[in-house]
Amino acid sequence: MANSIIYGPVPSWRLGRSLGIDLLSPTGKTCSFDCIYCQLGRTIYPEVERREFVSLDSLARELKTIEAATADYATFSGMGEPSLASNLGAAIRLVKSTLKLPVAVLTNSSLMTRDDVRCELSLADVVVAKVDAPSEELFDRINRPVIRQTLAEILKALRRFREEYHGKLAIQMMFVEANRGYAADMAKVAERLSPDEVQINTPLRPCGVSPLSPEDIAALEREFGNLENVFTVYRAPKPEVMPFDLAETLRRRPRL
Numbered sequence: 001m002a003n004s005i006i007y008g009p010v011p012s013w014r015l016g017r018s019l020g021i022d023l024l025s026p027t028g029k030t031c032s033f034d035c036i037y038c039q040l041g042r043t044i045y046p047e048v049e050r051r052e053f054v055s056l057d058s059l060a061r062e063l064k065t066i067e068a069a070t071a072d073y074a075t076f077s078g079m080g081e082p083s084l085a086s087n088l089g090a091a092i093r094l095v096k097s098t099l100k101l102p103v104a105v106l107t108n109s110s111l112m113t114r115d116d117v118r119c120e121l122s123l124a125d126v127v128v129a130k131v132d133a134p135s136e137e138l139f140d141r142i143n144r145p146v147i148r149q150t151l152a153e154i155l156k157a158l159r160r161f162r163e164e165y166h167g168k169l170a171i172q173m174m175f176v177e178a179n180r181g182y183a184a185d186m187a188k189v190a191e192r193l194s195p196d197e198v199q200i201n202t203p204l205r206p207c208g209v210s211p212l213s214p215e216d217i218a219a220l221e222r223e224f225g226n227l228e229n230v231f232t233v234y235r236a237p238k239p240e241v242m243p244f245d246l247a248e249t250l251r252r253r254p255r256l
């Protein structure tokens, strides 16, 4: 039977060959945001509460089939926000003990206000946390949150996570037309979070908005001069990889 939780490996511009683990939905996108640039389209299943979407037994069965897979990271991502899965912490432990790979989680940061989520995310070697806006107004316009938390509450929780977490914290900032004029404010937000790395992105895969040009991204990168380890999507190398299940991979990454 084909795998439905594990996909890839996919080429990731910051994680190399990334073996995807999707704890959310075998059917459609489940998220606490509805970002204007989402490559998965509109959020079909808006969710704000944590629950179990796939069992640890199912994950364990699939892990047995890919133990020999070659990857640089096992990455919790997929069709929505991974921290909505109430078994994320147990799943991280299971993946670490089975695959012997470092574990990364890509999160939209929306559930960081929860103690249990911060605690489970701290089990990962790398947490890539999304921040796309310096103001509540832009947060509402770009991320279209389904969740009640304000941007201020999320940023406060991210600062708390930074104090508690000993792994690598990367802040990923997606730049589109709506926030391109706010790079200086975004840089200040990033500085206050003291990340190990800042990833400046723009949506290069097909979605509802256009990407910024390499020149635009290079110009706004200059605003991040006070920060170390700032990377942009246009300057990052991408490894060649061949997914073991192309159909399941393309459901999560419509273009590799």
Ligand code: SF4
Pocket (backbone or CB within 6 Å): 031, 032, 033, 034, 035, 037, 038, 039, 040, 043, 079, 080, 081, 108
């Ligand atoms: S947080 Fe990620 S999955 Fe959710 S809507 Fe935004 S881009 Fe899509």
